[in-house]
Amino acid sequence: MSDSLIPLAYLAAAVLFILGLHNLSSPRTAPRGNTLAAVGMLIAVVATLLVEEIVDYTVILAGVVVGSTIGVVLALRIQMTAMPQMVALLNGFGGAASALVASAELLGYARRGESPEGVVPIAIVLGVLIGGMTFTGSLIAFAKLQELLGGAPITYRGQQVVNAMLGLGALGLGVGVALHPLDLNLFTGLVITALALGVLTVIPIGGADMPVVISLLNAYSGLAACATGFVLGNSGLVISGSLVGASGIILTKIMCDAMNRSLANVLFSAFGSVTQSPGSPGAEDRGTVTGYTPEDAAIIFSNARSAIVVPGYGMAVAQAQHAVRSLVDELELRGVRVKYAIHPVAGRMPGHMNVLLAEAKVPYEQLVEMDEINPEFPETDVALVIGANDVVNPDALTAKESPLYGMPILDVGRSTYVFVLKRSMNPGFAGVQNPLFYNDNTMMIFGDAKATVMKMVEAVRAYS
Amino acid sequence: MLGDPAVALTILVLSFFVGFEVISKVPPLLHTPLMSGSNAISGITIVGALLAAGSEERTLSTVLGFIAIVVATINVIGGFVVTHRMLAMFKQKPDRS
Numbered sequence: 001m002s003d004s005l006i007p008l009a010y011l012a013a014a015v016l017f018i019l020g021l022h023n024l025s026s027p028r029t030a031p032r033g034n035t036l037a038a039v040g041m042l043i044a045v046v047a048t049l050l051v052e053e054i055v056d057y058t059v060i061l062a063g064v065v066v067g068s069t070i071g072v073v074l075a076l077r078i079q080m081t082a083m084p085q086m087v088a089l090l091n092g093f094g095g096a097a098s099a100l101v102a103s104a105e106l107l108g109y110a111r112r113g114e115s116p117e118g119v120v121p122i123a124i125v126l127g128v129l130i131g132g133m134t135f136t137g138s139l140i141a142f143a144k145l146q147e148l149l150g151g152a153p154i155t156y157r158g159q160q161v162v163n164a165m166l167g168l169g170a171l172g173l174g175v176g177v178a179l180h181p182l183d184l185n186l187f188t189g190l191v192i193t194a195l196a197l198g199v200l201t202v203i204p205i206g207g208a209d210m211p212v213v214i215s216l217l218n219a220y221s222g223l224a225a226c227a228t229g230f231v232l233g234n235s236g237l238v239i240s241g242s243l244v245g246a247s248g249i250i251l252t253k254i255m256c257d258a259m260n261r262s263l264a265n266v267l268f269s270a271f272g273s274v275t276q277s278p279g280s281p282g283a284e285d286r287g288t289v290t291g292y293t294p295e296d297a298a299i300i301f302s303n304a305r306s307a308i309v310v311p312g313y314g315m316a317v318a319q320a321q322h323a324v325r326s327l328v329d330e331l332e333l334r335g336v337r338v339k340y341a342i343h344p345v346a347g348r349m350p351g352h353m354n355v356l357l358a359e360a361k362v363p364y365e366q367l368v369e370m371d372e373i374n375p376e377f378p379e380t381d382v383a384l385v386i387g388a389n390d391v392v393n394p395d396a397l398t399a400k401e402s403p404l405y406g407m408p409i410l411d412v413g414r415s416t417y418v419f420v421l422k423r424s425m426n427p428g429f430a431g432v433q434n435p436l437f438y439n440d441n442t443m444m445i446f447g448d449a450k451a452t453v454m455k456m457v458e459a460v461r462a463y464s
Numbered sequence: 465m466l467g468d469p470a471v472a473l474t475i476l477v478l479s480f481f482v483g484f485e486v487i488s489k490v491p492p493l494l495h496t497p498l499m500s501g502s503n504a505i506s507g508i509t510i511v512g513a514l515l516a517a518g519s520e521e522r523t524l525s526t527v528l529g530f531i532a533i534v535v536a537t538i539n540v541i542g543g544f545v546v547t548h549r550m551l552a553m554f555k556q557k558p559d560r561s
Contacts, residue, residue, distance in 0.1 A: 104528040
């Protein structure tokens, strides 16, 4: 293929990527979108293989075979609950690939004794820095989500100072490499600093903040690809990298808004490491909580006209989603209209809860976003909260002194009755008590969510 | 291919705008597949890896290129396959009439 045709192939790939993302606007067209993007990638790869500079295909073939095998096995075997880990790992690999390519380019210049010109040295620095940070940061996120590391923030005295010094060091080394690209000692220093920064900036972030971290790392992996595009002077990389960067930035913002926290607060405050004194003052005066039984719930649910299920991460931990779907099926057979209310941070990554429920064969029309469903609670007979806590805490709306104040919540307390399935009265991630549990119209059922829901299914069947 | 950095910068900025427009229309329902799918797209770095690994001389760059191909391929193939798997689960309500 003539080398002038190759940019056209990259253009075709970029158009297919954009069309692919465009098709993700609806679940009906989304599978086609994914196929279009994959075809775009195939075009880009095939066009590159035809470039004149590529003369040795053995290394390439070996790499592609090894990578494809690992990729397919991972993709087919991963559990849907483990999707956040999977995406973290993929982010990390993307970042690593960008950093490696930028490094290989620099070594190529050094070997030829040429100095890279123009924006190339800066792009190499950014590619290595962002890509390296993405790689190790993602590995730490993976380890936390996979529970190889504890989910709690890892903090030590002077942590912020160490990170700030390291950041300054990276900046200094970056400037050094940009000015003296062929000094490989400076370059090695930059690589090590980038890798260390990734580790040290993610370890202080708690497990429940991982949706933000994964989204941010997603953005980083795109930006790293962008930088590498500048290194190679390749428009395909620049375009695709910016699309992914934009996606990561949007998702990061949505996640931060859904927790009413700034990105800086998520990254630097080690939220969740200090347990706040459980309960705002007077928590004991709020009255006692009486435990109800699944049979009590079955009677109310069977007689309801409308119900809303509010799933939280606790439902996924208990693997209760299939049982919940059975319960909803039984209720619908008895004429109850049921919807699911999905909070943006219900789960460990953006949209995670929707995937878990889709896997349990819940039709997607029943999965309703927070803003859309909140006005429906006052007209709803009964809400069922499963393994969710902070996202239904009314203190977020009313109590100015609460750490949750200002966070958008699912306003379940406005439905006629609320059932809350919970393991115990332990406070949620934010370490605060939930006044919802003490409301007159709230009924708690303690125990394992899956076992409770299964008992409810039986009780509903027995009731009518 | 991109001689003038200003041209590359133009492409960068315009692509960001396209990205923001297109992605803000993706519903929260599909945010997980969006992430895994866009992840696969960011594996486009494989193109650079192919160039690094396939050049004439075998050097340290070839080794880095080989590793880059492996991780980028995992990213691309793993990303598209897992996205496909997820999207296949999103089903409408079957007609019960």
